[in-house]
Amino acid sequence: MSTSVPIVRLDDVSKRFVIRKEKSLKERLVNAGRSAKHKEDFWALRNISLEVDSGSTIGLIGPNGSGKSTLLKAIGGIIEPTSGSVKRRGRLAALLELGAGFHQDLTGRENVYLNASILGLSRKQTDYYFEDIVEFSGIRDFIDTQVKFYSSGMYMRLAFAVAIHVDPDLLLVDEVLAVGDEAFQRKCLDKIRSFQAEGRTIVIVTHSLGQVTELCDRAVLLNRGEVLFDGEPHVATTEFRDVLEERRQEEIAEHPEEQEGAGRIISVNAHAVGKAVGEPVAPGDDLIVSATFSHSEGLDDWIAAVQIDSALGQVVYGTTSKRIGLSLPRLRSSCTVDFVLEKVTFGEGKYFVNVSLMTHDGVHLADRPQIASFDAPHFQLAVGTVHAVPTASVVDSVA
Amino acid sequence: MAIAAPSPDDRAERLAGLPWEDAGSPGSSLGGSTSQLKDIWRHRELLGLLTNREVKARYKDSALGFFWSLIKPLMQLLIYAVVVGQFLGAARNIENFAIYLFAGLTAYGLFSEIVGGSTSSIIANSGLVKKVYLPREIFPLSAVGSAIFNFCIQFVILLVAAALFGTLQFSGNLLFGLGGFFVLLVYATAIGLLLSALNVYLRDVQYLVEVLLMLFMWGSPILYHWTFAVQHMPGWLADIYLNNPITLGVIGFQEAFWASTSNGETLPDLGLRLAIAAVVGIVLLFGAQRVFAKLQGNFAQEL
Numbered sequence: 001m002s003t004s005v006p007i008v009r010l011d012d013v014s015k016r017f018v019i020r021k022e023k024s025l026k027e028r029l030v031n032a033g034r035s036a037k038h039k040e041d042f043w044a045l046r047n048i049s050l051e052v053d054s055g056s057t058i059g060l061i062g063p064n065g066s067g068k069s070t071l072l073k074a075i076g077g078i079i080e081p082t083s084g085s086v087k088r089r090g091r092l093a094a095l096l097e098l099g100a101g102f103h104q105d106l107t108g109r110e111n112v113y114l115n116a117s118i119l120g121l122s123r124k125q126t127d128y129y130f131e132d133i134v135e136f137s138g139i140r141d142f143i144d145t146q147v148k149f150y151s152s153g154m155y156m157r158l159a160f161a162v163a164i165h166v167d168p169d170l171l172l173v174d175e176v177l178a179v180g181d182e183a184f185q186r187k188c189l190d191k192i193r194s195f196q197a198e199g200r201t202i203v204i205v206t207h208s209l210g211q212v213t214e215l216c217d218r219a220v221l222l223n224r225g226e227v228l229f230d231g232e233p234h235v236a237t238t239e240f241r242d243v244l245e246e247r248r249q250e251e252i253a254e255h256p257e258e259q260e261g262a263g264r265i266i267s268v269n270a271h272a273v274g275k276a277v278g279e280p281v282a283p284g285d286d287l288i289v290s291a292t293f294s295h296s297e298g299l300d301d302w303i304a305a306v307q308i309d310s311a312l313g314q315v316v317y318g319t320t321s322k323r324i325g326l327s328l329p330r331l332r333s334s335c336t337v338d339f340v341l342e343k344v345t346f347g348e349g350k351y352f353v354n355v356s357l358m359t360h361d362g363v364h365l366a367d368r369p370q371i372a373s374f375d376a377p378h379f380q381l382a383v384g385t386v387h388a389v390p391t392a393s394v395v396d397s398v399a
Numbered sequence: 400m401a402i403a404a405p406s407p408d409d410r411a412e413r414l415a416g417l418p419w420e421d422a423g424s425p426g427s428s429l430g431g432s433t434s435q436l437k438d439i440w441r442h443r444e445l446l447g448l449l450t451n452r453e454v455k456a457r458y459k460d461s462a463l464g465f466f467w468s469l470i471k472p473l474m475q476l477l478i479y480a481v482v483v484g485q486f487l488g489a490a491r492n493i494e495n496f497a498i499y500l501f502a503g504l505t506a507y508g509l510f511s512e513i514v515g516g517s518t519s520s521i522i523a524n525s526g527l528v529k530k531v532y533l534p535r536e537i538f539p540l541s542a543v544g545s546a547i548f549n550f551c552i553q554f555v556i557l558l559v560a561a562a563l564f565g566t567l568q569f570s571g572n573l574l575f576g577l578g579g580f581f582v583l584l585v586y587a588t589a590i591g592l593l594l595s596a597l598n599v600y601l602r603d604v605q606y607l608v609e610v611l612l613m614l615f616m617w618g619s620p621i622l623y624h625w626t627f628a629v630q631h632m633p634g635w636l637a638d639i640y641l642n643n644p645i646t647l648g649v650i651g652f653q654e655a656f657w658a659s660t661s662n663g664e665t666l667p668d669l670g671l672r673l674a675i676a677a678v679v680g681i682v683l684l685f686g687a688q689r690v691f692a693k694l695q696g697n698f699a700q701e702l
Contacts, residue, residue, distance in 0.1 A: 003408055005415040017700055054411050073699060077422035077532040080696035086422035090414050092532075100530035103452050105459040114452060117445040118531055146459075169414060199407025 007170055007201050008052035008075055013084035015045040015070055015225075044070040045081070046225040054090075054169070057192075057202045059212035059233060061240050062222035063247060068205045069174055071222065072096070075203060076172050090169030090201075093119050097174070098159035104148040108139065111147055112162055119166040129165040137161035156184065164191050171195060173204045189215070209237040209311065209349075213383060234348070234378045241311060241350040245373060263299065263357045263365030266292040266334065270353045270372040273340070280377040281351075283387040287341040289372070291355045292334055295365075299331045302365075305356040306339050309370070311349050316385050317341070320358075345387040346376035422532075432685070435692060438534040446537055450544030453516075457545075468549050469556065472508060476501050483622050493624055494661040498557075498566050499653060503621030505557050506579055506652040509550040510587045510645060511612045516542035517591030518598050518608045525702040535695045536688065539595040543588050561656045568659045578673035579651025585680035586644045589687040596694040599701050619649045626664050641666065644676045 018041045044067045052058060060068040073079040074086055076094040101118045102111045112133055116126040134140050137157045139150075147155060173192075192215060195202060206212060212219050212233050219236035221229040221243070229239045271277040272285035281287055289306050307318040321328055321337065329335065352370040359365060381390050439446070458464045480497045484490035493499050517539035521528060524538045561567035598604040618640075620628060625646065629637045640646060650666055651673055658665060666672070 003411050005411050007414055009419070054414050055407050075422060078529065078699045087419040088422050089417040089419055094531055096530040097526070101527045103456055105456040106452060110452070110455070114445075114448050117442075117448050118527065118533065123444055169410065197407075199410040 004053040004055045006051050007054040007090055008050070008086070008088040008203075010048055010050040010075070011085050011087075013045055013048045013071075013074060013081045013086060014043060015067075015074060015079065016041050016082045017044050043225050045074065048084070048225075048227060050220065050227070050230070052170075052201060052203065054201050055196075055199045056218055057196055057204070057216045059216035059219040059236075060203065060205045060222060061207075061209065061212055061219055061236060062228075063240075063244060065224075066222040067225040068222050069096075070225075072172050072174055072203060072205050088170065091120065091167065092170045092172070093163065093166045093168035094172040095163050095174065096172065098156055098163065102147055102155070102159065105146055107146055108143040108150070108158055112143075112158065115159065115162045116166065119163065121166055133158075133161045133165050136164070153184070160184070160188065164195075168200060170201045170203070173202065173206075175205060175207070209240065210383065213237055238350075238375070238378070241375070245350070248370070261365055262296040264294045264296075265355050265357055265366050265368045265371070266294055268292070268353060268355050268368065268371045270374050272374075278374075280375045281344060281346060282377055283345045283379075284343055287344045287374070289339040289341070289353055289355075290336060291339075292336040293331055293357050293366075294334045295331045295357075299359070299365075301360040302328055302331055303358040303360060303362070304328065304337045304339075305358060307354040307356075309352045309354060310385050311351070314385070316346070316351070322360075347382065347384045347387045348376055348379050349385065350375050432688060432692070435534060435536070435688070439536055439540070442534055442537055445533070446541055446544065449537060449541035450548070453541055453545035454548050465552070469552060472501075472504060472553055473556075475504060479504075479622060489623060492627075493663070495564050495566050495657060498561055498564050499624075499657045499661070499663075500622065501557055501560060502652040502656045503619070503649045505550065505553045506583060506649045507616055507619055507621055507645070508553060509546060509580070510583045510648065511616065512546035512549060513543050513584070513587035514591050514594065515608060515612060516546055517588075518594040518605050520591075521595045521599050521698065522602075522605075522702065529699050529702055535698060536592065536691060539588075539591050542595075543584075543591065546587075547584075557656060566657050566660045570659060572659045573655045575651040575669060575673070576655030578670065578677070579648040579655070582644050582651070582673055582676045582680060583648035585677060585684055586648075589680065589684040592684075592691050593687040596691045596698075599698055600694070615645055619645050620653075621649055624663060625650060625666065642672060642676070644680060647672055647676050 048071065060071060062068045070079060072094075073096070074081050075088065076092065076096070077086070078094070078096070101115055103114065106114065112130065113123065113126050116129075116133075117123070121129070134143055137154075137160075139154050139157060142150065142154060147158070150158070189211075192202060196215075202215075204211070204216065216233045218231065219229075219233040220227060221236045221240050223243055228243065229236050268289065268291045269277050270287065270289045272279065272281045273288055275281075275285070291304060291306070293302075293304060295302075303320050303322045305318070305320040308316050310316050319339065326337075328337070351374055353372040353374070354367070354369045355371055356364055356368075357366040376387070379387060382388065454465070458467050461467060463470075476497065479500050480490070484496045484500070490496035520538040520542045521535065527533065528535060528538070558567065594604055594608060625641065628640065632640060647669070650669065653663065654665065654669060657663070
């Protein structure tokens with residue numbers, strides 16, 4: 001790591017939003033006396049103090065409405081904090097939205113100049129980079145067409161090409177990496193890596209926890225406007241998953257799901273053999289998913305199904321009693337089925353267990369999505385949903 | 400300009416030497432105004448591009464392009480010249496009525512286009528205001544720029560017409576035109592700046608502005624001579640009427656391009672009045688910028 005100096009300094013920053021429900025003069029006059037009732041305020045940021053060093057890449061994570069975008073906008077100077085101060089130095093570029101400021105009726109060429117100017121390039125600099133920008137965007141044939149005739153992909157490519165040719169010391173990125181096709185996303189990520197190599201500072205807001213652990217060397221977890229954690233990305237992502245899980249449990253507690261029909265899934269828990277529920281499931285552990293079912297009218301010939309999803313909702317594992325070849329006794333007041341998954345090798349992350357009760361021909365009688373969850377511990381050597389110990393060696397090398 | 404990418408260490412070293420700056424707009428203290436002006440000056444290229452965009456985008460897909468911006472005032476001129484001038488008989492008392500009309504319409508057009516355009520400019524550019532930090536004064540100012548562009552086109556027509564009718568004389572009177580232009584520009588910019596900020600908080604402003612602009616058009620001596628209006632007013636009202644900057648600007652134009660060869664009565668001390676209005680206007684412009692700076696802090700969340 002090279003020498004670094006602080007580039008952004010936030011000192012006790014708070015931001016209060018006042019939400020007025022009426023916008024027009026008439027509504028305000030009519031409600032003038034009772035205006036307090038029509039105002040709602042909340043603190044989007046509360047007493048945030050933060051220092052960002054040059055050359056670092058920081059991920060801002062947190063559930064929706066936790067204030068991460070507000071924080072990014074405060075750093076960018078787009079929003080003025082209610083109290084506290086935001087200081088920064090060096091050249092800033094904010095990619096809060098690709099193509100902000102593109103005008104539909106202007107051609108690609110005109111928009112390149114306009115957008116570059118908005119991001120802080122002079123006309124001369126844009127002239128200098130123009131060929132590069134067009135080359136990178138790969139839409140040379142359409143550069144003199146009005147952008148309203150562009151496909152959304154072309155639009156993105158051009159906007160991104162402009163954005164990366166601005167020469168920033170500090171780059172603010174808000175979710176823009178989540179758009180575009182895979183090749184485009186890879187291009188974005190490659191560019192961010194080369195920015196890192198050049199010692200530029202990057203602050204990213206993202207929902208993709210994978211990106212945080214992969215790209216960032218520091219992560220800040222926000223919840224309801226406060227910093228919950230600041231430090232190692234993988235610790236932050238684990239904490240974040242706990243926050244999300246807590247919220248989910250709260251929601252479930254507030255709105256207990258009505259189960260219709262006669263079939264019921266009474267309880268489910270998932271844990272490693274020899275460990276308590278809630279302890280991490282390490283590679284090589286045997287995982288037990290224990291589910292209790294009931295059916296008020298009695299049911300012969302039924303199927304119990306288990307499915308495991310990653311935090312992103314992707315199915316990573318699924319099986320049923322039918323696949324295993326287990327025939328279940330008549331279900332009436334209660335029946336508990338234990339699925340044992342031998343020597344699981346889950347990669348780092350949070351996993352959710354879904355359980356279903358089905359008739360023999362596959363009609364779902366009861367489903368409980370995400371009824372239980374478990375964590376797989378952090379693994380330094382690899383990422384992804386599969387755990388495997390990697391080694392590498394040089395086989396052949398020509399100088 | 401970074402042609403060769405500097406090493407991370409170079410960058411860190413350079414950054415260490417830079418002073419800390421406040422994020423966002425420079426402070427709203429009195430010293431803030433100069434730094435805000437500098438900020439705007441740094442973005443002058445962008446201001447040019449935005450103005451260009453407004454001008455280009457307006458008639459982008461039409462076959463006749465910006466000729467439409469000529470046809471509108473010419474049609475206005477024709478209607479007023481025929482209906483007000485001939486049918487209602489205003490032309491009987493005013494020589495070269497068409498030139499008189501067009502001088503007033505051109506002057507007032509500048510004012511109304513600046514005020515109308517800048518009032519809605521922040522909202523029209525809300526995408527940018529919310530996503531990128533720029534000195535927000537840029538948006539009303541780009542509306543001013545595009546209004547000046549349109550004004551220039553009309554102005555050329557006015558000059559040509561005045562020359563054809565023989566009312567154009569190269570004398571000191573032309574300075575009244577310059578003074579009128581300056582006064583209208585300063586006041587319209589000050590008002591536009593203020594209203595553009597208010598409009599973010601209260602959307603009614605833009606509709607109110609439309610109504611008021613219509614009122615002011617008839618409240619200025621464009622379709623009639625100011626002497627007709629003053630006859631029907633008590634003295635104090637006449638003073639207000641004659642010294643308001645819109646009237647002065649309009650009269651300044653008429654004085655420059657029409658009066659010297661026509662029969663109009665000259666407003667006494669027009670030069671002095673214009674000078675005072677200009678000084679007051681500059682103070683107002685400064686004040687409007689201060690208010691704008693105060694209000695703009697919450698733009699991003701109000702839009």
